[in-house]
Amino acid sequence: MEAHAVDRVRTEPKAAEHRAPRRKWVRPVLLWFAVFLIFVFCLFPFYWLVNVSLKTGSDLASSDLIPPNPTLDNYSSVFDNGDFTSALRNSVIVTSITTILALIFGSFAAYALARLRFPNKFLLLAVILSISTFPPIAIAAPIFKLWSDIGFYDTYIGLILPYLTFALPLAIYILTSFFKEIPRELEEAALVDGATYFQAFRKVVLPLAAPGLVTAGLLTAFFVWNEFLLAQTLTSSPKAYTVPVSIANFTGSQKFEIPLGTISAASVVIVVPLVFLVILFQKRIVAGMTAGAVKG
Amino acid sequence: MEAATARLGRGGKRRKKRGYGSEERRLATLLLSPALIVIALVAAYPIGYAVWLSLTEYSVRVPGKWRFVGFDNYTEAFGSPDFWAAVKNTFIFTGLSVSLELVIGLGMALAMHAAFKGRGLLRTVVLVPWAVVTVVSAITWRTLFEPNLGLAPQILEAVGIGQGVVWLGQEGYAMAVMVLADVWKTAPFMALLLLAGLQVIPDDVYDAAKVDGATTWQRFRRITLPLLVPAILVALIFRTLDALRIFDLPFVLTGGTNGTETLSLIAQQELTTNNLIGYGSALSVLTFVIVMGVSFLYIRTVGGNIRSLAEDN
Numbered sequence: 001m002e003a004h005a006v007d008r009v010r011t012e013p014k015a016a017e018h019r020a021p022r023r024k025w026v027r028p029v030l031l032w033f034a035v036f037l038i039f040v041f042c043l044f045p046f047y048w049l050v051n052v053s054l055k056t057g058s059d060l061a062s063s064d065l066i067p068p069n070p071t072l073d074n075y076s077s078v079f080d081n082g083d084f085t086s087a088l089r090n091s092v093i094v095t096s097i098t099t100i101l102a103l104i105f106g107s108f109a110a111y112a113l114a115r116l117r118f119p120n121k122f123l124l125l126a127v128i129l130s131i132s133t134f135p136p137i138a139i140a141a142p143i144f145k146l147w148s149d150i151g152f153y154d155t156y157i158g159l160i161l162p163y164l165t166f167a168l169p170l171a172i173y174i175l176t177s178f179f180k181e182i183p184r185e186l187e188e189a190a191l192v193d194g195a196t197y198f199q200a201f202r203k204v205v206l207p208l209a210a211p212g213l214v215t216a217g218l219l220t221a222f223f224v225w226n227e228f229l230l231a232q233t234l235t236s237s238p239k240a241y242t243v244p245v246s247i248a249n250f251t252g253s254q255k256f257e258i259p260l261g262t263i264s265a266a267s268v269v270i271v272v273p274l275v276f277l278v279i280l281f282q283k284r285i286v287a288g289m290t291a292g293a294v295k296g
Numbered sequence: 297m298e299a300a301t302a303r304l305g306r307g308g309k310r311r312k313k314r315g316y317g318s319e320e321r322r323l324a325t326l327l328l329s330p331a332l333i334v335i336a337l338v339a340a341y342p343i344g345y346a347v348w349l350s351l352t353e354y355s356v357r358v359p360g361k362w363r364f365v366g367f368d369n370y371t372e373a374f375g376s377p378d379f380w381a382a383v384k385n386t387f388i389f390t391g392l393s394v395s396l397e398l399v400i401g402l403g404m405a406l407a408m409h410a411a412f413k414g415r416g417l418l419r420t421v422v423l424v425p426w427a428v429v430t431v432v433s434a435i436t437w438r439t440l441f442e443p444n445l446g447l448a449p450q451i452l453e454a455v456g457i458g459q460g461v462v463w464l465g466q467e468g469y470a471m472a473v474m475v476l477a478d479v480w481k482t483a484p485f486m487a488l489l490l491l492a493g494l495q496v497i498p499d500d501v502y503d504a505a506k507v508d509g510a511t512t513w514q515r516f517r518r519i520t521l522p523l524l525v526p527a528i529l530v531a532l533i534f535r536t537l538d539a540l541r542i543f544d545l546p547f548v549l550t551g552g553t554n555g556t557e558t559l560s561l562i563a564q565q566e567l568t569t570n571n572l573i574g575y576g577s578a579l580s581v582l583t584f585v586i587v588m589g590v591s592f593l594y595i596r597t598v599g600g601n602i603r604s605l606a607e608d609n
Contacts, residue, residue: 138584
């Protein structure tokens with residue numbers, strides 16, 4: 001777009017004309033080179049991981065870019081590993097429950113913040129948002145002790161509660177801005193037609209806020225799937241530990257004999273679903289990521 | 297729910313009069329409380345408890361036995377070279393990775409902004425590193441720098457960097473890999489925030505500058521950069537907050553050896569590996585204080601956003 005605009009303007013002032021022919025090809029070439037670099041930078045390490053995951057034995061001592069003897073052995077040993085499959089199940093359960101609860105509690109709170117009038121709203125939002133910046137390590141010790149005392153250590157609920165705490169601020173923030181954009185008149189029309197407030201919320205506001213729910217849900221799910229410090233601190237067995245913990249502890253077991261092929265395969269397995277979500281929901285995810293920044 | 301619905305109805309009528317209806321307030325409390333209770337129980341209360349724990353010492357041998365030690369844990373931290381090493385590493389890591397991310401992210405954002413044809417595809421590509429679980433990103437970079445298997449040392453040796461270096465096994469080099477892994481995963485995030493900032497700059501500002509004969513560089517320097525400052529600021533603070541909390545990368549890349557031990561990492565290790573609840577809590581509280589300083593800046597920067605959300609319409 002800009003390149004065309006430059007040409008259009010430059011044909012008028014004669015002084016600049018001698019530069020125009022050079023610029024015509026320099027700009028697109030530079031641009032395509034930059035785009036190429038972005039592709040390589042972003043995708044090569046992921047390709048590399050897949051490459052390593054297809055290598056076994058002595059191939060793991062060579063840096064070939066294409067596995068000389070590609071094999072799916074690493075993948076079958078990953079799925080034969082009971083600890084990893086239970087970690088996968090734990091992650092799916094903890095992620096889904098946290099996401100659903102964050103959306104329910106988050107949309108209640110966001111509706112109040114967007115629609116109802118009460119004092120100290122600014123302060124409340126600022127406090128909620130600052131919670132999302134807490135370093136997880138700050139609550140790791142007390143929660144670890146507390147959970148040990150009341151029996152939440154190494155359980156799903158022991159993970160879901162802190163995750164909910166860190167996920168809610170962002171969910172509330174995103175949903176509040178989405179709710180605010182829905183014209184109040186639509187609800188009022190529904191109320192005039194005899195709907196209760198709850199019906200108006202469920203039948204008018206929620207469907208219109210669906211993109212916001214998808215965005216908040218995706219970001220919550222990505223956060224929970226990715227979280228490591230709390231999972232590492234608050235779980236200790238395949239009963240509750242999640243995939244990042246399982247993969248990281250693969251690494252730590254034996255210092256000089258690390259099953260890099262298997263770890264890479266496990267890594268690919270836990271990242272592929274996320275890559276698909278990114279491809280499907282790119283717009284929604286970007287909207288959520290930038291929600292806090294654009295208007296700034 | 298029935299009762300709530302009834303109250304909603306009355307609150308709605310009251311709203312037409314000015315002032316806060318007490319029914320409306322009660323409903324707001326009802327709707328906000330589940331979220332606020334969870335947040336208070338699992339964030340606010342534990343922070344207070346952490347401060348308390350940091351003033352105590354728990355026996356490693358006899359479970360449940362403890363005593364009050366005042367500020368001893370803090371004195372110990374301030375006198376410990378390990379603590380200062382972690383502070384230094386955390387700040388070096390944050391400074392290096394955040395500034396590299398800004399430069400690379402800005403470059404990516406400008407390219408994406410100019411490439412109007414493939415922008416959707418580019419945005420998807422850029423989101424791939426962001427979507428990669430941090431632990432996995434650490435493993436990827438670990439395998440890239442592994443002796444024999446890794447490709448990166450060979451490429452770098454070819455251009456004369458790090459002859460015969462075991463990258464993850466040497467101080468300085470291990471930090472470089474950690475920074476690289478972080479930049480790979482999060483520069484895209486920076487790029488997308490800055491791209492959003494670029495997209496809200498109106499085109500006619502540029503058109504006017506072009507008519508006045510401004511060069512591309514002048515337009516970037518005098519128009520794009522100044523107008524992008526708010527977006528850059530938010531992105532920088534976001535990333536600084538994250539980088540100061542870094543834990544996953546050193547844990548997987550080096551286990552916190554060779555000059556990569558960070559604040560969160562040593563605190564977690566004192567807590568779980570060494571079972572020093574009091575001392576570990578003191579380290580956690582210190583990390584918390586440092587991060588909250590930056591967090592305060594963040595809230596001030598996005599204050600306008602929060603205020604507009606908090607306004608009644």
